Amino acid sequence: MTHDLVIRNGMVVDGTGGARFAADVAVDGQKISQVGVVEGAGHREIDAEGQIVSPGWVDIHTHYDGQATWDRDLAPSSTHGVTSIVMGNCGVGFAPAEPDKHAWLISLLEGVEDIPGTALTEGMSWGWESFPQYLDKLDEMSWTLDVGTQIPHAALRTYVMGADGADNTVAASHSQIEAMSQLCEQAIHAGALGFTTSRTWVHRTSEGAQIGTLKAGADEVLGIAAALQRAGTGVIQLISDAYQTTDDDLVASELALLEAIALHVHRPLSFTVQQSDESPGRWRELLEAIARWRAAGADVSAQTAVRPIGVVAGLTSTVNPLRCSRTYKALAALPLAERIVRMQDPAVRETILNEHGSFVPSSFSATTHSGYDRMYPMAQFPNYEPRSEDSLAGIAARANLPANEVMYDFFTDNGGANLVYLPFMNYSGGSLDDVAEMIASPLTLSGLSDAGAHCNTLSDGTMPTTAISHWTRDRTHGATFALEHMVHRQTQATAAHVGLNDRGVVAPGYLADLNIFDHDTINAYAPELVQDLPAGGTRLLQRSTGYRATIKRGTATVEDGELTGEYPGSLLRGPQPL
DSSP, X not given: OOEEEEEEXXXXXXXXXXXXXXXXXXXXXTEEEEEEOOOSOEEEEEEOTTOEEEEOEEEOOBXXXXXXXXXXXXXXXXXXTEEEEEEOGGGOXXXXXXXXXXXXXXXXXXXXXOOOHHHHHHHOOOOOSSHHHHHHHHHTOOBSSEEEEOEEHHHHHHHHXXXXXXXXXSOOOHHHHHHHHHHHHHHHHHTOOEEEEEEOTTOBOTTSOBOTTTTOOHHHHHHHHHHHHHHTOOEEEEXXXXXXXXXXXXXXXXXXXXXXXXXXXXXXXXXXXXXXSSSTTHHHHHHHHHHHHHHTTOOEEEEEOSSOEEEEEETTSSXXXXXXXXXXXXXXXXXXXXXXXXXXXXXXXXXXXXXXXHOOOOTTTHHHHHOGGGOEEOOSSOOSSOOGGGSHHHHHHHHTOOHHHHHHHHHHSGGGTOEEEEEEESOTTSSSHHHHHHHHOTTEEEOOOOBTOOTTTOOGGGHHHHHHHIXXXXXXXXXXXXXXXXXXXXXHHHHHHTTBTTSSSOSTTSBOOEEEEOTTTOEEOOOEEEEEEGGGEEEEEXXXXXXXXXXXXXXXXXXXXXXXXXXXXXXXXXXXXX
């Protein structure tokens, strides 16, 4: 028998968490047809000797909601081994949407997810109002990977409540809750994978207004979620301030709501859990709550990250420690090369440093302004668990120089391309030891990559690569994990949670969504600023190394780090049975 594709001599890590094994993998059509010794030839054959063969990564927490309407490549996810994504997270997205709400929804996504509003305005052609119509629009597209989406609370609320829906001080009426619930059920039947909401003060429009769902009552959240119970399918995802607050009463209130959803709606629930500086041990309390709810029969998990959540700062980034300086602001519009020449003038340098030193930042922006002990220069291959001595403060101490001068000279060196990493979440103790506990816990799911979002402040869509490189190979102290464990967490585990049961495992009958990679070299490069969004919009992208090939539905979409121009990915409507 001749197969469409045969991958030979690879070491298979099959996604189940079981031990790796040497095998060939045959593909016919869109599915895996044989795993073991494949006798028949392939129309195409790939020699994977010395390479790992795994399922493609399934990223359940992305924000490509607008970009997916114009961009078929969906990088960086596609170039970092991801073969399926889920968007519509955190209660934000673009459907349902009346025409007079387009600008507001763009403002919301620009504020919450740092996606340039000009790019969204230029790139999105709209052409839908209801959520089913949005799915129909997406169904016209094909991509490098499969795309699933969820119905977002913020868009749903403003669709039903008008301007009141954007105001978190306005409670929804019984009839409005019923209308939202019916529309949610309609979306689920049309193919939405779930319903999402946001309950965090961090989420604001580009004008600074807090998200309308912030204080939505239990009657509203449970009333909408009941749509999934009626439909008998769909997941619930949310972000709450419970993990980052010192307010015990707020935590108790949020846990009560989460418990009600978990125990009474009877649908899989996941919510964000991270370590915050304000309440560094709160995450354990949340996992303990999840354990209780699971013991009571609920299907609930924490979504956790594999590295710190932070920002990338530099002269090419949105976050820039010098942006408080009047003199720097006057130079900021200049081309980078010209800006650097001006900034290296001794008189200009002195003026900017003096202005920077006299500026008193708010508590929120103090770290990005002068938190030199949290500013870590990014190398060619960033270390997401840097040591304190590697910070700008540590470098300054060894050189016996003022830290602000070290910062200034670092940013103006290398043509202005240098960047620093500022971890905010998951790094309270100066290590990832707490994150290791989260990764080890069966109560957690890999998530929070935010791929497609935070275009000029971070590039966390590359987390699936870091999960492999850091936790199974590069970590020099503390707990590490077997490759089998980390592969399982971002393949079968994530796929099963959202009902994508036809992928995430290397076995006959499953989709031929596969990665072939070199475990010794797989890595993410440092972010680079690119200008490839509509209207000249910029974003930070990270290239990858070590991926021999990524296969989507039997077709190679990436080979040796380069996109092939093939687009076998399609819209996922609802759960996908094996």
